[in-house]
Amino acid sequence: MTSSTHPRPYESVPSRAVAFIGLGVMGYPMAGHLALAGHRVTVYNRTAAKARAWVDEFQATVAPRHAATPREAAQDADFVFCCVGNDDDLRSVTLGADGAFAGMRAGTIFIDHTTDSANVARELSATAAQAGLQFIDAPVSGGQAGAQNGQLTVMCGGDRTAFDAMRPLALAFAKAVARMGESGAGQLTKMVNQICIAGVVQGLAEAIAFGQRAGLDIDLVLEVIGKGAAQSWQMDNRGKTMAAGQFDFGFAVDWMRKDLGLVLDEARRNGARLPMTALVDQFYADVQQMGGHRWDTSSLIKRLE
Structure with a gap:
């Protein structure tokens, strides 16, 4: 992604002061879309x-x-977006003397795009509320390409008023932003998403490996069955x-594996x-x-060779 190009026009949203914490493969382009949208x-x-x-x-x-x-990044912000690695990373950038919460004005909304635990x-929603702040858990789906192209799906948990305020800004990098319920509901929805992906990728890996063993033209097979009930995002992409x-x-x-670990921990609780x-999850351990x-999740097929 560069500052001179974008695949679709941005919606007209009044310019706001925004902080973005965490510039990894997702956060870097997401922050860029907010800047290109005029914030x-x-x-x-x-x-x-x-x-x-x-x-x-x-x-x-x-x-x-x-x-x-x-803290410095958040001091003058109306909205603070974040996309870091895990629960501990999130706590490290929100809590303590140098954390974002310490710099945020009362009423400011913190939006966490990290995939972490419910x-x-x-x-952190409770901690934020005690300080007069708002917290939205807002994990995303769509991967690096979705972040670069501004086509992410965002699943949110938290106060409806805070969600309604942040949604127009998030649409700078997303094609869909939905409130799923109270705090934690966004993360739980992302877990449902990852469960679905895990099963689909394994099924696709087995199907392709089977077709190759059978001597079929796999590209042709995928083209044909991709027009029927077997079609999926994973198959297409x-x-x-x-x-x-x-x-x-x-x-x-x-x-x-980090995401599936969160899923399995939550399943033990519920x-x-x-x-x-x-x-x-154990098959992915084999791939590791x-x-x-660092291979793409589709590398499950390597186990079957």
Whole structure:
């Protein structure tokens, strides 16, 4: 993504002061879309060089700047967006003397796009409320490509009024932003999403491996069955690359295992039975042992060769 191009026009939303914490493969382009939509964006990243590079890339937008701490980034913001790695990372950028909560004005909304636990969402929502702040858990689906193209799906939990206020801004990088319920509901919805993906990818891997063993033209097979009941996003976007053994892109196996760990922890708490999800999680462990930590999740097929 560059500051000079974008695949679709932005909706007209009044310019707001925005902070964005965490400039990884998702956060970097998401913050960029907010800047390109006309918002005044201040970024913070643990590696300061990444934040400086972001400011350089988006210097043609409205006064982009980077901050030395999450607190500094959040001080003048109307909305604080965040996309970091896990529960501990989220606590580290929100809590404490240098955390975002310490710098936020009363009434400011913190929007967490990290995929983390429903428990930490509820915990930080309660902490924010005690400080007169609002907290929305808002994990995303759509991967790196969705972030770059502004086509993410955002699943939110939290107060409806706060959700209604943040939704127009989030549409700068999303095609759909929905409130799923109270605090934690966004994270629980993302867990449902990951359960679905795990099963579909494993089924697709087995189908392609079977077709290859049978001597079929897999590209032709995928083209034909992709027009019927077997069609899925994974088939459309990963089928041919799976068949070709290409995995150096997309959503990393390490990230998927982190997400499935959250799913299985939550299932132990709520009593849900997830035999397929637990099995696929172990299959991903096999891929990690093969050296595929950063391979795309479609690399499940490597186990079947």
